Amino acid sequence: MMQEPIRVAVTGSAGQIGYSILFRIAAGAMFGRDRPVHLSLLERDHPTSRSALKGVMMELEDCAFPLLAGMSATTNPKEAFRDCDVALLIGARPRGPGMERADLLESNARIFIEQGRALDEVAKRSVKVLVVGNPCNTNAWIAMKSAPSLSPKCFTAMVRLDQNRAISMLAAKTGAKASHVHQVAVWGNHSPTVFADLLHATVDGTRALELVDRDWYEKTLLTTLARRGTSIIQSRGASSAASAANAAIDTMRDWVLGSMGEWVSMGVVSDGSYGIPEGLVCGMPCVCRNGDYEIVQGLGFDDFAKARIERTVRELEAERDAIAPLFR
Numbered sequence: 001m002m003q004e005p006i007r008v009a010v011t012g013s014a015g016q017i018g019y020s021i022l023f024r025i026a027a028g029a030m031f032g033r034d035r036p037v038h039l040s041l042l043e044r045d046h047p048t049s050r051s052a053l054k055g056v057m058m059e060l061e062d063c064a065f066p067l068l069a070g071m072s073a074t075t076n077p078k079e080a081f082r083d084c085d086v087a088l089l090i091g092a093r094p095r096g097p098g099m100e101r102a103d104l105l106e107s108n109a110r111i112f113i114e115q116g117r118a119l120d121e122v123a124k125r126s127v128k129v130l131v132v133g134n135p136c137n138t139n140a141w142i143a144m145k146s147a148p149s150l151s152p153k154c155f156t157a158m159v160r161l162d163q164n165r166a167i168s169m170l171a172a173k174t175g176a177k178a179s180h181v182h183q184v185a186v187w188g189n190h191s192p193t194v195f196a197d198l199l200h201a202t203v204d205g206t207r208a209l210e211l212v213d214r215d216w217y218e219k220t221l222l223t224t225l226a227r228r229g230t231s232i233i234q235s236r237g238a239s240s241a242a243s244a245a246n247a248a249i250d251t252m253r254d255w256v257l258g259s260m261g262e263w264v265s266m267g268v269v270s271d272g273s274y275g276i277p278e279g280l281v282c283g284m285p286c287v288c289r290n291g292d293y294e295i296v297q298g299l300g301f302d303d304f305a306k307a308r309i310e311r312t313v314r315e316l317e318a319e320r321d322a323i324a325p326l327f328r
């Protein structure tokens with residue numbers, strides 16, 4: 001028997017990431033090829049955005065996707081999020097050349113307060129929210145704080161793009177397939193301080209750090225990762241879109257359908273594990289099953305990893321403190 005459509009709200013749906021993600025969701029890449037979807041599309045109340053979204057919807061129609069049970073468009077967050085099972089909060093101003101993601105903090109905070117409140121009022125109590133719009137960890141924290149009647153576990157931020165980038169670099173360096181790389185853990189903020197932890201990673205069953213030298217890991221992989229978003233902006237003249245959409249699909253698919261024992265990095269609300277202050281939305285390795293995630297426990301670190309985690313956590317605290325006055 002065909003299942004009920006899953007209601008997916010997507011904000012910023014006429015933007016670059018929106019254009020890369022909607023067609024894949026409608027084709028079954030996020031929830032499986034037997035799960036119909038209803039797309040609830042939110043855009044800015046602006047003639048250009050409304051017109052662009054109209055065009056995207058015409059294209060979605062023209063694909064005749066068998067799984068697309070319906071779609072609706074609105075500029076009102078409460079309409080967009082009503083009874084949604086999943087909310088992909090993508091819509092926000094992206095950074096341009098010369099900006100850091102933290103520069104977007106104030107301009108985007110208002111969006112996530114309004115959307116958090118709307119989710120609080122009208123979304124399903126089991127809603128799974130993935131914040132992609134930058135700075136995504138702190139925006140997820142803002143949305144979570146604005147939605148006190150929802151469980152904090154409903155809110156996550158996207159650090160999976162960093163995990164995918166690190167896996168890809170490690171696979172290329174060792175000549176392995178990306179699918180043979182496991183247990184790469186991404187900690188902290190989706191920012192230049194992000195820390196990809198290879199201490200526990202394996203490649204074809206061998207410890208990654210036995211296959212690559214420490215210098216390459218610390219100087220090349222971590223530096224490239226920290227600058228990857230900037231390098232893409234410099235080359236493309238616009239921020240990453242298809243790879244970001246792909247990482248959002250990976251995150252939500254694993255959260256909903258399970259990660260089959262794989263470690264997946266998610267920006268989740270800290271429960272105090274590893275001394276990370278409770279309540280921060282911090283990248284951590286998780287395992288997903290039964291529609292829920294658990295933080296991987298019991299990992300040990302060397303001094304380098306401890307210092308890198310501490311640094312990115314301090315940055316998250318500083319971002320949170322910068323917007324805390326909005327919540328007093």
Ligand SMILES: NC(=O)c1ccc[n+]([C@@H]2O[C@H](COP(=O)([O-])OP(=O)(O)OC[C@H]3O[C@@H](n4cnc5c(N)ncnc54)[C@H](O)[C@@H]3O)[C@@H](O)[C@H]2O)c1
Nearest residue numbers: 012014015016017043044091092093094132133134161244
């Ligand atoms: N976390 C990550 O790994 C990651 C990766 C890539 C990009 N991003 C971020 O994702 C966000 C979107 O990137 P993009 O390239 O799609 O940008 P874009 O400018 O192409 O699209 C953003 C869209 O959001 C819409 N929008 C703006 N405010 C809105 C609001 N209040 N409600 C609904 N829609 C709204 C805009 O009209 C636009 O269509 C940016 O913040 C970018 O920095 C995050």
Ligand SMILES: O=C(O)C[C@H](O)C(=O)O
Nearest residue numbers: 095134228229230239240
């Ligand atoms: O770097 C950006 O601003 C976009 C995105 O967060 C990325 O990492 O590619």
